[in-house]
Amino acid sequence: MKAFMLGWEFPPLISGGLGTACHGLTKAMGGLGVQIAFVLPKAQVSGYTGPVRVLSAEGSVKTEQVGGFEHVSFHEIPSSLRPYVSSAAQEAYAPGRGPFRPGNRRYVRSWHSEDSEQVENYPHDMAQQVRRYASKAVEIATVEEFDIIHAHDWMTYPAGIAVAESTGKPLIVHVHSTECDRSGDNLNQNIYDIERHGMHFASRVVAVSNYTKNIIVNRYGVAPEKVTVVYNGVERDSGGDGSSAYALPDKMEKIVLFLGRITMQKGPEYFLMAAKKVLEKVDNVKFVMAGDGDMTNRMVEFAAYLGIGHKVLFTRFLQGVDVDKAYQMADLYVMPSVSEPFGIAPLEALKHKVPVLVSKTSGIAEVLSHALKVDFWDIDQMANKIVAVLKYPVLSRTLREYGHIEMHKFRWEDAAAEVKGIYEGVLTG
């Protein structure tokens, strides 16, 4: 069986869980003997030496086996996109100063903006990149042999549809997140339309959780029987295994960690409001916000406004060993997401034997037993539970130990087998 897979990011060049998920799934599917041609936009930065070699194929078609991946080849399309905006970009384009809608400070995406060519590397030229990616993908498809097309998230749906139309092969779309998660009720209509069209055009839709499936059914009008839930896995080979690989200074204080993009979707302001409440009860604790996003600077200001600036540390974007270090330092990982389709980060935290507290509006909350769960808006409960973990070592220990064991049930091999089953179902009609 051969799959033509369309993705947007791949480690180490990732801005979220999508790249991690594509990496884990592709590797495991290759292990099951599924032949995969993986099409990626060309990364902006090269020179990484990771497990995956970043290939360049400027305008041309090139395939190559990459270390650690069986049966998988990679195609790169030159493109410079990053789906999310950093704090620096946000600073430069404050409302009223650029082609951005005032009031929408969450995601700066101006889809058909006339200015889109003027500033490179920022998401408002994303429409062009998505179109370019689609046309290149069709070109690559003419020389590749495959049975099925598998597109990951909206940026690749136009490519998936174009390839399906030109080849007549069935399309599967894999929903790792939706516009409803990312932007709440302030939807970007163009992106929503692309998502909706992709989901309706596809033969089958894969959702990363029942939480996401419900959004697909209720907000996008897709028939529930067309949507299959396949939970993500967690990779074992990378990062720490709970043992301390790095020498850390003796901590005098407990550390509560937020790690993720600092955007509306991730609920950073709820984390800070809970921190303020925790500090009313407990003194020797610090709150670390690791990550970057369009709300970073506002959160720095907000922490100061709450009078807890000296207790909150901002690390900006972290990669590789720094991520591992952040987890290892932490006494609790908090994911206060407003809407989280799955949530691989809590599993990464458990891999590092860090107890986790997650919002109920997340995919992971529906499958992970050994985690604390709160409504993201319930600041009192969030603070109450954070204090409990800091105060009662036995609670922390139970969450950590049982959670670490439970984390192992999230296997990419299982996810890959389920996806393979979906392929077979589609191909045999």
Added chain:
Amino acid sequence: MPSICLYFQVHQPYRLRNYTIFELGNDYFDEARNIEICQRVARKCYLPSNLLMLKLIRKYGGKFRIAYSVTGTLLEQIELYAPEVMASFQKLAATGCVEFLVETYYHSLSFLHSREEFVEQIRLHEETIHRLFGQRPRIFRNTELIYNNDLATAVEQIGDFNAILAEGADHILGYRSPNFLYRPPNSTKLKLLLKNYRLSDDIAFRFSNRDWSEWPVTAERFASWVNAVNGDGYVVNLFMDYETLGEHQWEDTGIFGFMEQLPSEILKHPDNDFKTPSEVVAAYDAVGEFDAPYTISWADIERDLSAWRGNPMQENALHRLYALEQKVKATNDPDILTDWRRLQTSDHFYYMCTKYFADGDVHKYFNHYDSPYEAYINFVTVLDNLNSRCCKALPQEQPASFSVISRDDASPSPV
């Protein structure tokens, strides 16, 4: 022979309300929820079941006999929230065909943690049973049929009792049958009545299970299983939660019809009869020794303590609770003492059980928390408040200055 010894456990805890560290109030219990549940179970189980038992007792002119153990925490709640249930239990007591057993008033695990508290709670329950039902209990049953040799020794020392009820655990009985009476090692006075868990659980757990090969079981068929014991035992001990009738097995499963038919089917065989535990003890001798060096219970497939003490949170919560005993009693404050005792009810620790995967269904059904972690956090937060009340009442006691770095869990590793 055989005799049928039917005993029902009747219990409701005081459930805690959602209590966070940001609160200072002393109102730990969820009154609205406790009233709601008490009245619902009264409607679905206690009232119709009591009515049925009364009817059967009258119909068979004293040949149908049963026993109850009603916990102190439930007696208090029905007195307040469902007085008609109390009246119907008193009517049953007046028939002379109903025996009331004694246990720890608060349905607690005090035997495992404080012998002094254990004895005080038994005394309290004895007095309450005597006051409400006019009986001096002679048969002891411990919370969740938790039992070992030490328990027998402790109960014998109290002196008032003739027998203890326990689980007919296979790993202790071996090839022997639960349908005889046994005695604890080193005991001269006490007898043991052992639960026939197969026949008991056929009613309590399997009755409505359509995957069970014997479903649907009729009273006639059940009586034939009892009759099969004839000649190979004195007594079939059917021990179960009273809530089996109408609450665990809903009315539409036919459980009430089954119970109504059961006496006539049992009594069709001339050798059969119904006996209360005290009558069983008076009628039959112990045939051998039941040696339980390790603790057993009637819970889950393990028949051990793992439902209440199976993880470090449960151990820690129990340890913290009983560590407060001296302080609580030193305050001489009846409100503090009552709150502390209500926190001892075993249900609070059952809610913290992490054995989801094998016994998940039963544990979830009785649990108003989303997870065992919520249960633990709520419980220890309340306990902290209780501790600070004690410290306030005892000027010489200052609360230890709180540091989150300190390792304050003195609990042993997971079992």
